[in-house]
Amino acid sequence: MSVMKLDAHDQAAGLRRLFNVRGAQVVALTSAAVVQNRAQLLAGAATTLAARGRRVLLLDENPAPRNMSSQLFDQAGLDLLQVVRGETTLAQAVRRVNRNLGVLAVDRLCNAELPLTRRIADLFQQIVDGHDVVLLDCCASRTGQVSTLALQASHLVIAVTAASNGIMQAYAQIKRLAQFHHREHFQILVAGKVGRDEARVIFNNLRQVAFDHLGVRLDYLGLVDPTRADTLADLLDSGLCMQGAEGGALAGLAAAMGVMPGLGTQNSVV
Numbered sequence: 001m002s003v004m005k006l007d008a009h010d011q012a013a014g015l016r017r018l019f020n021v022r023g024a025q026v027v028a029l030t031s032a033a034v035v036q037n038r039a040q041l042l043a044g045a046a047t048t049l050a051a052r053g054r055r056v057l058l059l060d061e062n063p064a065p066r067n068m069s070s071q072l073f074d075q076a077g078l079d080l081l082q083v084v085r086g087e088t089t090l091a092q093a094v095r096r097v098n099r100n101l102g103v104l105a106v107d108r109l110c111n112a113e114l115p116l117t118r119r120i121a122d123l124f125q126q127i128v129d130g131h132d133v134v135l136l137d138c139c140a141s142r143t144g145q146v147s148t149l150a151l152q153a154s155h156l157v158i159a160v161t162a163a164s165n166g167i168m169q170a171y172a173q174i175k176r177l178a179q180f181h182h183r184e185h186f187q188i189l190v191a192g193k194v195g196r197d198e199a200r201v202i203f204n205n206l207r208q209v210a211f212d213h214l215g216v217r218l219d220y221l222g223l224v225d226p227t228r229a230d231t232l233a234d235l236l237d238s239g240l241c242m243q244g245a246e247g248g249a250l251a252g253l254a255a256a257m258g259v260m261p262g263l264g265t266q267n268s269v270v
Contacts, residue, residue: 027155029157033163035161048233133236138150159191175214188218
């Protein structure tokens, strides 16, 4: 497989051809701290969106048993790495919960020492073209950076806990992502059983610190109770539609191609 190369003059146009940002809402969710019931929350939100008629695909970077796939299936299935190797097809690798909801394991691909290839780009384009919402659960077991797949997300959402050190942990994560991946725009999701006013205070404090010290822009996605998957579904279904997607997706892919050549541990997920 050959590594993709784009001349600087044609880079922006090339990225638009490779990734149809007008298609699915592609959302990557990560967090610096442990979010209670995270796998159940995401699986429940995806199920709710699918029940509303949205075509949803879950990309799962976390290994079993503490992942979204384990919430929806009893046994592990095929994964995206096998598709990249030509051992199976994308349609066969996607496990169907129902007509509108599928799950695709990507944990082995995100841990593999593979360059960003035309094959991976084409597969990602097929995923985007075939769905309304693509939700990627970033690996929760590492610190530092995010995978190249996560960088393709139109929306990189950071879940901030309402704990006393939640802002400090989230800021440290944003700083790492901004420095390693040159990402300048993030969405913030406050997770915890707190009031709306308190959640806004948490976000406003984080936004001010991130802008003053890092020059990055934060948008407020909303407040979610970890036990209320329907609330997260509402935010994903409507809140992200109001926020610009194209710049984040193109900048993320450019950074992945120009700065990080592989999908190894240097590109692991917070």
